[in-house]
Amino acid sequence: MTLTLVTGGTGHLGRDIVDRLVRDGRRVRVFARSPSTRSDVDWAIGDLATGVGLREALHDVDTVINAATYSPIARRGGVRPIDFFRSPSAVDVEGTERLLSLSGKAEVRHFLHVSIVGLDEATLPYARVKLAGERLVRASNLPWSVVRAMPFYYLLDKLLAGLVWLPLWPTPTTLFNPVDTSDVADHVVACAFDGQRGERPEIGGPEDLDLVAFARQYQDARRLHRKILPIGLSEAKARGMGFVVSQGVRGRLAWADWLQRNAPGSRSAA
Structure with missing residues (x-):
């Protein structure tokens, strides 16, 4: 049976990808800095930012799904001034370059890279x-695929949660369509094993709404009452900030349904 290596397999998207692979009966190895408690996958311990453990992790691997990334904004759930000037590249650039090189030496047959729309x-x-x-x-000589996804609901949830202390929420009116990681995982796994290669259809959520509408649904679901100040952005400014509407595949889970499933205190939110 073929073996699939998942980098970033302990993150939100990575966990969903691993779940889909296991559900489909595939052999899975997760490359992570520390193992979780699940015993239905193989664990390869290392660090993509340094390369420690990576060569061993690729032994006998046929398919790599690279879902690893390092976003300071996502980790802290908010933006700081430094984020407008620099972002660490050790995982996303140097780590990807190292992973590609060692995957080539390991004769990996498919390298699928998860990226971002826009x-x-x-x-x-x-x-x-x-x-x-x-x-x-x-640019790699490997058989590769790239799947671009819209920003995830859990990130939008974290960003809006960071505004709760404010009585007034300045909110852009531009359209975009964030998506749930479970829908992205379904698409990624399908693309990994359908025999096709290259640039694959990007994926976004089912609803094209402006951020004001997403914020109002968030407030309704969390029983908050804050005044929202709509802010218009030029198309160029909106695209520069990542506010776009994806083309291609659409997920099924709506924002309001995600909020209900991930209400504070619910099992899925734990």
Whole structure:
């Protein structure tokens, strides 16, 4: 039976990808800095940022799904001034380059890279780092695929939660369609094993709404009452900030349903 290596397999998207692979009866190895408690996968301990353990992790691997990334904004759930000037590249650029090189030496048959919709026009340093890593994949001699996804619901939830202490929420009116990681995982796994290669259909959520509408649904679900101040952005500014509407595949789970499933205190939110 073939073996699939998942990097970033302990993150939100990575866990969903691993769940789909296991559900489909595939052999899975997760490359992570520390193992979780699940025993239905193989664990390879190491660090993509340094390369420690990576060569051993690729032994006998046929397919690599690279879902690893390092976003300071996502980790802290908020934006700081430094995020407009620089973003670490050790995982997304140097780590991707190292993973590609060692995957070639290990004769990996398919390298699938998870990326972000709209990177070509995005201006934030993290987006430029992600684009640099994606370009390395596209230039590789490996059989590769790139799947671009819209920002995830859990990130939107964290960002809006960071505004709760404010009585007034300045909120852009531009349209976009964030998506749930479970829908992205279904699409990624399908693309990994359908025999096709190259640039694959990007994936976004089912609803094209402005951020004001997403914020109001969030407040309704969390029983909050805050005044929202709509802010208009030019199309160029919106695209530079990553506010785009994806083309291609659409997920099924709506934002309001995600909020209900992930209400504070619910099992899925734990």
